[in-house]
Amino acid sequence: MKKKGLLLLGLFLVLTSCGEYQKVLKSEEPGVKYTMAEKLYNQAKEENSKAKFRKALRLLEQIVPQYRGKPQGEKLAFLYADSYFELKDSYNAGYQFERFTQSYPNSDKVEEAAFKSAKSYYFLSPRYDLDQTETVKAIDELQKYIDAYPNGEYLEEANVLAADLRVKLEKKAYEIAKQYHHTTNYKSAIVAFNNFITEYPGSPFREAAFYYRFDSAYKLAINSYQYLMKERLETAKGFYNNYQKYYPEGSVYYNQLQTDFQDLDTRLQNF
Known part of the structure; x- marks a missing residue:
């Protein structure tokens, strides 16, 4: 019986609370809405309650324009943006x-x-294989923060997020070049890998780019007309030397590289 009474009391309080909120929502008094919006926002923060953030946001949407330019406007504008952020509405939050x-x-x-x-804006960044306009925007915004607050409270996290987005851009560029290679469009692959190596010197995909650039040049050469082959074999040999310079014996592509280079060298000697 006691348990049933507590449940009824709880239900009564919820209904009363909902009724009060609806009354305030329909009110013409911005001050009343301000007070309840702030209260709901603070409760939502303490309880990590999405429902209360949504309620606060509905009130804030109504009164933020009315307080613009007034002393309370600054606080309301921040609560408004942060409510979107907490609700993971990244577009409006940003x-x-x-x-x-x-x-x-x-x-x-x-x-x-x-x-x-x-x-x-970081959260708006899509998969690497989609258009990366939002990723570039996010990197720009993170870099603005890093430049403006070199000793900022969020500096470490900002650097991590920016680095993550840069790797995404690198992966997209690398995969495009690799796709040229895999579809036997070797000329385009060589150009794409050259650009990649120049633009992303610290990329985790750099070794693979060096290898596939060589492999593209090698396959282009051995599938060429005789009068083009010698020059293209020499170009491939140059790419082999580049790879060896940065990634000596023990690298992941070493065995395949040596096999192809021996064939390349034999062909050059025959000329």
Whole structure:
């Protein structure tokens, strides 16, 4: 009986709370909405409650424009952007935090807003094989934060996120070059791998790029007309020497590389 009474009491409180929220939502008083929105936001933070963030956001959507330019406007603008961030609405969070940093450059929340704006764009970055416009935007925003706050609270995380996005761009460029190789478009593969090696000197895909550049040149040479073969074999030999310079014996492609080079060298000697 006691347990049933507690359940009924809880249900009553929930219904009362819902009724109060609906009343405030329909109210014409921005001050009442301000108070409840702030209360719900703080509760949502403490409880990690998505439902309360959504409720706070509905109220904030109504009153943020009314407080723009007023003393409370700064606080509301931050709560508004952060509610989107907590709800993982990365597009709106990034945009609203960006507006916040522009509107309130002297705020004590501006560093946090700058980082969360950049992080929101990070979450919008798609898979490496899709268009990477959002990835480039995210890197730019993270770099802005890093440059503006060289000793910032979020500097370490910003560097990690930016590095992760750069690897994604590198992987896309590498896979495009590799696709040329795998479809026997060796001329395009050589150009693409040359560009990759120049543009991404510290990439984790660099050794593979050196190998596939050589392999593309080697296969292009041995499948060429006789009058083109010698020059192309010499080009491939140059790429072999480049690979050997940076990745000596023991590298993952070493055995296959040596087999192909022996064949290449024999062909050159025959000329």
